[in-house]
Amino acid sequence: MKIDKRDWFFIALVVAVLGTFFAITGKEKTKFVPYDATHRIVYETAFRDAPGTDASIMKRAFFKPDKKGAEKFCEPCHKERGVPFPPNHPSKNRCLFCHKLHQS
Ligand code: HEC
Ligand code: HEC
Numbered sequence: 001m002k003i004d005k006r007d008w009f010f011i012a013l014v015v016a017v018l019g020t021f022f023a024i025t026g027k028e029k030t031k032f033v034p035y036d037a038t039h040r041i042v043y044e045t046a047f048r049d050a051p052g053t054d055a056s057i058m059k060r061a062f063f064k065p066d067k068k069g070a071e072k073f074c075e076p077c078h079k080e081r082g083v084p085f086p087p088n089h090p091s092k093n094r095c096l097f098c099h100k101l102h103q104s
Contacts, residue, residue, distance in 0.1 A: 067096040071095050
């Protein structure tokens with residue numbers, strides 16, 4: 001079979017789609033913020049205004065955890081306890097963009 005120009009275009013498209021797919025799913029592997037005693041203050045801060053289980057579905061659906069408030073704790077504590085960042089760790093100010101919270 002001869003591969004003509006249009007076939008190459010199609011192959012390039014498939015490669016691009018697959019590449020994007022792997023790039024996105026790769027990001028999903030970023031570690032979650034552990035749900036443990038050490039990180040309780042993070043979860044308490046982020047979810048302090050969370051509507052209770054008796055609140056309306058709308059209220060619960062539109063609730064956003066206070067990530068900016070919770071992020072203030074990350075770096076000082078990690079520094080104090082000497083938790084290492086991996087080499088090439090990205091810019092450090094918005095931790096919770098990348099490290100997700102476990103849904104409570
Ligand atoms: C009160 C201290 C403290 C605070 C606050 C804190 N951390 Fe940590 N974190 C630790 C310690 C200590 C470890 C080392 C592992 C452990 O003991 O849980 C750790 C480990 C981690 C890990 C690695 C987990 C793993 O599976 O290896 C991630 C990711 C992390 N923290 C993210 C965060 C983010 C994001 C925040 C802020 C939203 C945060 N931490 C706030 C103390 C803290
Ligand atoms: C732009 C995305 C991004 C941001 C912002 C970010 N990280 Fe990370 N972080 C990563 C990636 C990617 C890794 C390496 C893969 C992994 O281990 O999750 C990583 C790894 C880590 C690890 C080591 C996990 C382990 O044990 O292997 C810790 C601890 C950590 N980050 C803490 C933080 C803290 C605290 C902040 C905020 C001050 C932060 N990160 C902000 C993307 C990010």
